[in-house]
Amino acid sequence: MQNPAVIIIGAGPAGLSCALTLAKMEIPCLLLEKAAFPRDKVCGDALSGKTMHALRLLNKNWPAELENHARTLDSWGVSFYAPDRNNIRIPFYLEKSKKHAAPGFICKRIDFDAWLAQKAVAEKWIDFKDNASVTACRYINHVWQVEVNGHVQYQSPLVVIASGAQSAIANAVSNFKTKPSALCVGVRSYFKGVENQDKENFIELHFIKSLSPGYLWIFPLPDGETNVGIGIRSDIVRKKKINLRLELSHLIKHDPVLKSRFKNAQQLSPVQGFGLPLGSNKRKLSGEAYLLAGDAASLIDPSTGEGIGNAMLSGIIAAKHCCQAVKAENYSASCLYQYDKEIYKNLWSELKLSRKLQYLSRHARLFNFVIRQIKKSKKLQHIITLMFEDIKLRKQLSKPFFYIKLLFLPYH
Numbered sequence: 001m002q003n004p005a006v007i008i009i010g011a012g013p014a015g016l017s018c019a020l021t022l023a024k025m026e027i028p029c030l031l032l033e034k035a036a037f038p039r040d041k042v043c044g045d046a047l048s049g050k051t052m053h054a055l056r057l058l059n060k061n062w063p064a065e066l067e068n069h070a071r072t073l074d075s076w077g078v079s080f081y082a083p084d085r086n087n088i089r090i091p092f093y094l095e096k097s098k099k100h101a102a103p104g105f106i107c108k109r110i111d112f113d114a115w116l117a118q119k120a121v122a123e124k125w126i127d128f129k130d131n132a133s134v135t136a137c138r139y140i141n142h143v144w145q146v147e148v149n150g151h152v153q154y155q156s157p158l159v160v161i162a163s164g165a166q167s168a169i170a171n172a173v174s175n176f177k178t179k180p181s182a183l184c185v186g187v188r189s190y191f192k193g194v195e196n197q198d199k200e201n202f203i204e205l206h207f208i209k210s211l212s213p214g215y216l217w218i219f220p221l222p223d224g225e226t227n228v229g230i231g232i233r234s235d236i237v238r239k240k241k242i243n244l245r246l247e248l249s250h251l252i253k254h255d256p257v258l259k260s261r262f263k264n265a266q267q268l269s270p271v272q273g274f275g276l277p278l279g280s281n282k283r284k285l286s287g288e289a290y291l292l293a294g295d296a297a298s299l300i301d302p303s304t305g306e307g308i309g310n311a312m313l314s315g316i317i318a319a320k321h322c323c324q325a326v327k328a329e330n331y332s333a334s335c336l337y338q339y340d341k342e343i344y345k346n347l348w349s350e351l352k353l354s355r356k357l358q359y360l361s362r363h364a365r366l367f368n369f370v371i372r373q374i375k376k377s378k379k380l381q382h383i384i385t386l387m388f389e390d391i392k393l394r395k396q397l398s399k400p401f402f403y404i405k406l407l408f409l410p411y412h
């Protein structure tokens, strides 16, 4: 492929979803990835319902195919542990039935991204090159000159930058610097032999006081392995001078709920960290002849740290706008700005709500109280389950009246 219609930089969920959608529209693209596949990515490895929805948009058969993948584990709910270490289990469905596929999965990124990359490799419209690090990207006379590994040059009228968090290329092209309050840092390690794992593979979120407003997660994996990590906002890490690696090993040794569960656990990998650019504020997502997708566009959910689903959705939407631009031969910033509008039309109400929900985890006493009230009431547990599906219902959590009702209404 000499001159592709679109060059995509980065083969994570955002870049792969963009390429696969362009292929469906028969638009030839070049997908450049700096790592050699299969490549690992520091992550919690949780694939939410939104990720499954995005996968279904790419191909309706892929969620079922992924479910049968040997390296995935189905997950049916979430356990919240409050700062006072009380906990509640909330299923993602009111009733688990055979007609429901699992609402979410846990799958190591080295496996999930490689599985999705295989779909791209099989497409004739996608020229997928790994071991291809984009070292410079210049827009000259209405054409992008993309330099790979310091020498090879590719040209295209349009680029999609999907090179993830902490990407020098994304920052240079879009001239954007993430604020520390809109950035989270996460560390994770793999373990084996963590005891008392949930029988339905519920993911666990531990809101421990020393990490507020962040949390520690325990996500079960196939073969008795577990992904354990901590995510917390960068400005708080700096302010409290927290060393996340030390904090993780301290908590699994000393926290009253965790220490007995980890006493026979074996750590399988070093603690590794990476940034999470949160979608806490709106930002510019496109410009003259370029679009940003996924983490490069700061689309991670501010309260959960979930980013794979939004990365995939943004890649799919980016492909649609690339297709329109290619057909109209119009790569102007004003034409591509429609992409920004569509992204925020789809994602902003949820991102905004999620930013507000950070409030709850910052206030330990309120959090403890809410968990206690929910634990006491089956009806409230049902309402919280419904909130996973229904954003209007979830909005109640950001209203003070919801907490007043918790105090006075007979939910039980």
Ligand SMILES: Cc1cc2nc3c(=O)[nH]c(=O)nc-3n(C[C@H](O)[C@H](O)[C@H](O)COP(=O)(O)OP(=O)(O)OC[C@H]3O[C@@H](n4cnc5c(N)ncnc54)[C@H](O)[C@@H]3O)c2cc1C
Pocket: 009, 010, 011, 012, 013, 014, 015, 032, 033, 034, 035, 039, 041, 042, 043, 044, 045, 046, 047, 048, 132, 133, 134, 135, 162, 163, 164, 165, 167, 169, 185, 186, 187, 188, 229, 273, 274, 275, 276, 293, 294, 295, 296, 300, 305, 306, 307, 308, 309, 311
């Ligand atoms: C500790 C941690 C835990 C997380 N847990 C979860 C979770 O459980 N669930 C969830 O949904 N989200 C989670 N996230 C967020 C999730 O990992 C990201 O939102 C997601 O990976 C974004 O996908 P992406 O395609 O935008 O970027 P990435 O997956 O980062 O992919 C970007 C790709 O671009 C490549 N690249 C970078 N620079 C270049 C270059 N110059 N040239 C060519 N290629 C380049 C990289 O090698 C990489 O393959 C977590 C993040 C962290 C850090």
